[in-house]
Amino acid sequence: MLINLDFESSEPIYTQLVQEIIAGIAKKEILPGERLPSVRSLAADIGINLHTVNKAYQQLKQDGFILIHRQRGVVVNPDGIPAADxxxxxxxxxxxxxxxxxxxxxxxxxxxxxxxxxxxxxxxxxxxxxx
Amino acid sequence: MLINLDFESSEPIYTQLVQEIIAGIAKKEILPGERLPSVRSLAADIGINLHTVNKAYQQLKQDGFILIHRQRGVVVNPDGIPAADxxxxxxxxxxxxxxxxxxxxxxxxxxxxxxxxxxxxxxxxxxxxxx
Amino acid sequence: MLINLDFESSEPIYTQLVQEIIAGIAKKEILPGERLPSVRSLAADIGINLHTVNKAYQQLKQDGFILIHRQRGVVVNPDGIPAADxxxxxxxxxxxxxxxxxxxxxxxxxxxxxxxxxxxxxxxxxxxxxx
Amino acid sequence: MLINLDFESSEPIYTQLVQEIIAGIAKKEILPGERLPSVRSLAADIGINLHTVNKAYQQLKQDGFILIHRQRGVVVNPDGIPAADxxxxxxxxxxxxxxxxxxxxxxxxxxxxxxxxxxxxxxxxxxxxxx
DNA sequence: GTGGTCTAGACCACG
DNA sequence: GTGGTCTAGACCACG
Incomplete structure (x- = not known):
């Protein structure tokens, strides 16, 4: 999955990151149960701070897109994304x-x-x- | 036109104001050439800061929705809103x-x-x- | 309201802060609609980092205890706390x-x-x- | 006794294990003097790390729930669990x-x-x- | 090695 | 002055 961020945008980086990952899931580039990069490695890859990645991950977790295991890292919700209510x-x-x-x-x-x-x-x- | 603001929203007040006015134009509650309240009176009516109204008006002007005359006040663009490009x-x-x-x-x-x-x-x- | 934190506890400071504020609401020391101190002033008062206070406030907001206005600061939910579901x-x-x-x-x-x-x-x- | 662990919980595995075993004792599924599986076999059964089981057992021993004998293995405290003080x-x-x-x-x-x-x-x- | 917590410090938008 | 965002860096628990 390609993460595409615009550092000039007024849209916060963590929000853009959230949207990019949701787009990746929508395109089925990442499937339920699959792992996402660790906070640290994604931060290093993109060249942003680990806390910024963490904030994005926390929001994705909050919204039911991902699960965060303390040890095993981050995975797309294996039960699929909660349907629209x-x-x-x-x-x-x-x-x-x-x-x-x-x-x-x-x-x-x-x-x-x-x-x-x-x-x-x-x-x-x-x-x-x-x- | 009814201006409906949510002071508990994370959406800035001036943005909400911009959207409310655009909605009013879309609903034809205000027509091209018609006057909008002055910055001062609108701020007083809604109970918000002068700067907030001014910021909203400046953005609406920027986007071609309104004209701001020193003397004649604020009017919806008499030539109509610029079509989508x-x-x-x-x-x-x-x-x-x-x-x-x-x-x-x-x-x-x-x-x-x-x-x-x-x-x-x-x-x-x-x-x-x-x- | 008295905020009582145990810095030796394994319970995170922000969690303790959340609990202390909920206790204050339960005791009716702070009523719906009343203001809480700003992130910065509370952090300074308690002698902890502003981000730690912010994390506590974000959780309280998430759980419906408080509203955070960007300008007017933090208030206990004026509609009262959401009832148990x-x-x-x-x-x-x-x-x-x-x-x-x-x-x-x-x-x-x-x-x-x-x-x-x-x-x-x-x-x-x-x-x-x-x- | 059925050990039920939630690997997606933020509760550490060893804590969950401690609670499951205490629940088993509370339900009288395991009685004072009865043996618990060895660290090794329990870890293999559940599919978790040896250290995790060991940590759980150490805490249960600490709290008076079990005794750990080098030879005779792990048993629920034959004198019963220390009463609440x-x-x-x-x-x-x-x-x-x-x-x-x-x-x-x-x-x-x-x-x-x-x-x-x-x-x-x-x-x-x-x-x-x-x- | 993983995420969780906490600090210190900076800049920004909003009003 | 207020909260929001971002960085840099540290220590810790878990496994």
């Missing part, structure tokens, strides 16, 4: 809301918007070269 | 990307995702009671 | 299980055990001098 | 304190809390299927 769907809507609002203002119609979503979905199925 | 669409894709990734992991399929988007679009057309 | 009760049972097991081995009968619990409850109602 | 009761109170505090905050009243304890006691008498 009402809380997730509401959160998703809340996040999409301003994107839809601005798109409407800028004359992007619903079909175009949905087409963009569909293509993103397909890019993950095809191996996710959109990243 | 390639830069906007790329930015949109980049923002949607992690949402799609997590949704895939959580077993939300493309049709469900697009249905959520469609409903959001419809909520704006109907007057945006989803806010 | 099934998850909490199961967690509680799981934590009590080994305590009951060892107590049985050591000839502490159910009535004595429950009496200890009752007295602890009463100590909180009386102002919690048991701490 | 003041030290134990104080330790128990200290452990229960944060559980009671959080339960109060979460609107679990004393009767409910004690009922949970009572049911745990009963589960041990009935053979401890709650484990």
């Amino acid at each position: 009402e809380v997730y769907m509401n959160q998703l809507k809340k996040t999409l809301h301003p994107l839809v609002a601005e798109s409407i203002c800028r004359a992007v119609d619903a079909d175009t918007f949905m087409q963009v979503c569909k293509e993103l979905y397909q890019s993950f199925e095809r191996g996710g070269k959109d990243e | 390639e830069v906007y669409m790329n930015q949109l894709k980049k923002t949607l990307h992690p949402l799609v990734a997590e949704s895939i992991c959580r077993a939300v399929d493309a049709d469900t995702f697009m249905q959520v988007c469609k409903e959001l679009y419809q909520s704006f057309e109907r007057g945006g009671k989803d806010e | 099934e998850v909490y009760m199961n967690q509680l049972k799981k934590t009590l299980h080994p305590l009951v097991a060892e107590s049985i081995c050591r000839a502490v009968d159910a009535d004595t055990f429950m009496q200890v619990c009752k007295e602890l409850y009463q100590s909180f109602e009386r102002g919690g001098k048991d701490e | 003041e030290v134990y009761m104080n330790q128990l109170k200290k452990t229960l304190h944060p559980l009671v505090a959080e339960s109060i905050c979460r609107a679990v009243d004393a009767d409910t809390f004690m009922q949970v304890c009572k049911e745990l006691y009963q589960s041990f008498e009935r053979g401890g299927k709650d484990e």
Whole structure:
């Protein structure tokens, strides 16, 4: 899996890292039960601090994506990622809301918007070269 | 237009304000050429800092949503909001990307995702009671 | 509220801090909506690192005890603490299980055990001098 | 006796092992004077490290649950487990304190809390299927 | 070797 | 002044 970080972005590094790993799982580059690099080795590989990696891992653990064994390291949740519940769907809507609002203002119609979503979905199925 | 702010959110107040105003424009509650309250009066109405409102207005101006005249005050861009260009669409894709990734992991399929988007679009057309 | 930490304990400082603050809420020394000290001032008062206080606050936030406003600081959840749900009760049972097991081995009968619990409850109602 | 370990728990394995054995004694699945498996065989059975089992046994010995003979192996204390003394009761109170505090905050009243304890006691008498 | 905890110190966004 | 992020470096428990 390729981790792609933008150090100039205002998006925190740990958030970007979280998103990259989720993308890797979505693309099935890492499967349930598979190991992720240790905090230290990933930090060294990327060239960031170990605490930053740790913060990303803690959030992924919190959200059910990974399990952290103190000894055996970090693995993608072997039971799979928890399916979307009402809380997730509401959160998703809340996040999409301003994107839809601005798109409407800028004359992007619903079909175009949905087409963009569909293509993103397909890019993950095809191996996710959109990243 | 109703401005709805969540002071407990981690989203900065000025960002929420920007989004609320954009939502108001999307719902056609405020039309091109119409005036927005002055920085001072809006700040007083909502009970937030002058700088916060100013920051929001500056960003809206930057993005082509409003014009700020020294004398005539703040108006929604009379020429309409600049239509989406390639830069906007790329930015949109980049923002949607992690949402799609997590949704895939959580077993939300493309049709469900697009249905959520469609409903959001419809909520704006109907007057945006989803806010 | 008095924060009482044991730096010799194997219990992490941030965990002790979490427990002390929960005890303060249980004793009604801090009420819903009331402010807690800022991360920095509490760290300075106790003589520990700001990150340690932050970790405690983050956990309290996670568990619904407090809200963290970036500007206005930290307040006890004005809506009150989320009531126990099934998850909490199961967690509680799981934590009590080994305590009951060892107590049985050591000839502490159910009535004595429950009496200890009752007295602890009463100590909180009386102002919690048991701490 | 069934040893049930959760390798995904943040609770150290040796602590879980200690608790499982104490639970077995509480349920009278192993009686005073009865032998426990050797360090080696238990480690092999469960599939964990020798040191982990050893650490658990050392703690059980320390707390008076078992005796470790060079030749005769490991036996549950034939004189029975040392009864609770003041030290134990104080330790128990200290452990229960944060559980009671959080339960109060979460609107679990004393009767409910004690009922949970009572049911745990009963589960041990009935053979401890709650484990 | 692994993650967990803690410290010290820095810079930043927000308001 | 507030919390958020990030770094660098240290020591520890676990196995």
